[in-house]
Amino acid sequence: MAKYQYHYCPEGIESRYYLLVFNCENVPFLPLTDYYHDCIGRVDKSTALSYLKRLLPFFSWLDQFSNYQGNRVQWNDPPEAIRVIVEDYLMNEMGCKVREKDTFRFVNRTSKSPNTVNHFLSALKSFYKSLIRLKQYNYSNPLIDSYAILVEYKSQTEGVRKDKPRMPVEAGTEDAIPHRRLTDSYFKLINEEWQPKIIDDPYLPSQVYQAGKKVNWSLREVVIARILFETGARASEVIELTIGDYRSRKDFQEASTFNKGSHGKRVKFLRFSKDTVKLLMRYINKERVQYDELQRIFDALPSEAPIFLTELGTPFSYEAWYYHWDRAINECEIKLNPHKTRHWFVTTRLREIYNTSKTEAEIKQRTNELIKYIKWKNADTIKVYEHYFDEEKHRESHNQMLENMKKFENEYIEQKKNKRKKKPTQTVLENIKDVEIDAEIQELLDGLE
Template sequence: MVFDDEKNHFPPLTEYYHYQIGRVSEGTALSYLNVLESFFYWLKTKSLYQGEKVKWDSLTLAVKSAIKQYLQKELGCKVRDQDSYEKVFLTNKSKRTVNHFLAAIKAFYKTMKKIGMYNYNNPLVNLDLVDQDLNEVKGERKDRQRMPKIAGTEEPVNYRKVTDSYFKIMNDEWVPEVIGEWDLPYKVYNAGEKSKWNLRDEVIIRFLFETGARISEILELTIGDYRNRMDKHEFSAFNKGSFKRRSKFIRISPETLKLLIRYINLERKKFTNNPVKFENLSNDEFIFISQRGGKYKYTAFYNNWSKIISTAGMKLNPHKARHWFVTSRLRGIYETSTSKAEIEDKKKQLIGYMKWRDSETINVYEHLYDEEKFRDIHEQMIQTYTRREKEYLKNKKSNKETFATKVITTPDKQFDEDWLNDFYEGME
């Protein structure tokens, strides 16, 4: 249930959240809630249309006006009227959540219309395009079906031009946060120990930093995902957009494997309705479970993660561990490679491991991907992580600051940050 600032139940967001579960991931639904809560509080306290405060269920025109104000005053955007829609321009003051906010608010009003809680037109939809089928775009050959993008014989369609959104971001350029602080995982581990984390969360957080997987992919791991791989340090996993099909694998360190075995044999058995040994567990059982014996959900994990991060005195969401993995892996490629050809080869292996799904890039690299090559590189990386963790803990006890803690991002003439930006965009 969602409550407002006066601790009263706020049914629209409660209904919206439950409607979204099953349509989007639990993590996405929760992140939408976070940005919408901020908007509705602003709506209640600061919005103004024709001399009155705007309510969430006000007339379409009033809500549109309020959203425009919010984009300008709170999110740092410039908004320009363009016939039947509004152009949204990002500035150097714009927050990173602009795109996320527009997606969340559009989905919110779409939901309210669906369940009959909003009686007017969706403020986020351009009515001039409602009746158009955005997929029915004619090809260049007369009376013939449009050729697929992969054929390369027709110019790709720019769907931004025909989107039905009323607010259109015109200069959408996603700039990733490069996280190059070597000691970040160990600071989180140290905070976890201080906050007395349980073994389950310790294993999950180590998975985040060691594999580069999304938290949703880790929480969905089953016993069968471990058995499906021949290497004892690997798991089959689904990828974003694979519809739960196990289309990739992830690797962990020997140390994390030991902790996982201890978790399954000891802590996990306390909460399961089927307290049998690992070899007797069925393939479809989730590896990580709640204290009630069910699937360990993102909301429950995020609450525990927040406590740990708060103890560390940081602001960090679980997805940043994925960015840290890619940044540190890419820097490792540059540090250990002796030629440009070797750098490019290792980049392709990284792309294959991460399952970068950009259709123009992944198709080129897919056949070059070699699991054995990545396995060797990953083992070298894990050895480096293990050594750095020991150094960090040793210096932590003696109150010494390691050189790595002082360096967040160092300029490197060889380091191709533009490539990393493109890679991040595809990775998201």
């Protein structure tokens, strides 16, 4: 099947497009090209690229297999046609079950469905938002259930008095409406909750570093990979660091950086090892100097200068970096997108907390410190990792119990072999009535009968 694909603008070619999307006939396809560039500045480049990648298979399928009332569907057809073929794509290409509900559709993933269903729906919704904003799509967004928003709005504004608006909260005459976000999606994914990936392989960073060595990573790629594993940062938060970000911290092992949604504002810091600091400074003062237009070393660089440069002397980008990352990952034959380094960091950091903390209070305090460092918007994310370690603790204690059972079993067999009897180690109470038992323990004992 012919596929939509994208290519970056070749070096030496002047174009207003940094990236071009080509359709199945290898002809430039401007709607997706314009969409990508409209995303830049609204979301970070890595998110824009990930959205684009989710849309390419859909548009390839749209051109070759879509069918609505006997005709191929175009991306700019009316919403009713788009909704029908999106539903068809979800069921036949993504293995989902789709169920009609009022003015929208419930979508259920099955065992055949990829993990990217929600990402695809978000990307398509974003695509039509952009094309409407760019005045290239002349209808309402087909991925939005406008009727549901209208009904929700009316319920939020109508008061208990017939045909009267709600009284203000200060009046105290009507119950307050609990705050909740309106769900405006036409396709609503149900029974779907994001779960972080638990990656618990202590040798994972070493595997990646060795793979990078095999594909001839430069010092630039080595430093970025080490910072990713050592800090739990997102790739863009490392790649776009400036000299000023590093200088702004009083500790030479730290750098300030932005967070997802902070719009470039430096709201958190990264902390990495002394070995990585040495490699970073070697990169800045030797490898980077070759590509800096004025061959400046660290002390001569202005604070706004990017730490990482391309061979052309331009700021290094996520897309340019990902090419090198992808080559290394393919070399070591593991599936590892860059974001999983963040999950690896959290898993490893929590294991250290659980192994070294002496009390539950200490675990709680250090876990809260980790949440603040990682800058999660929802602190409940940590619960998934904690659940993992609770299970691990149970496995450890259960294994100890099994070892003890095996030990006593062997002792018993030895006793039988030697025909020696050993006094029982447990104490037999002659009169149980004389023993006072705690009420909670008694309740437990009763429940075991």
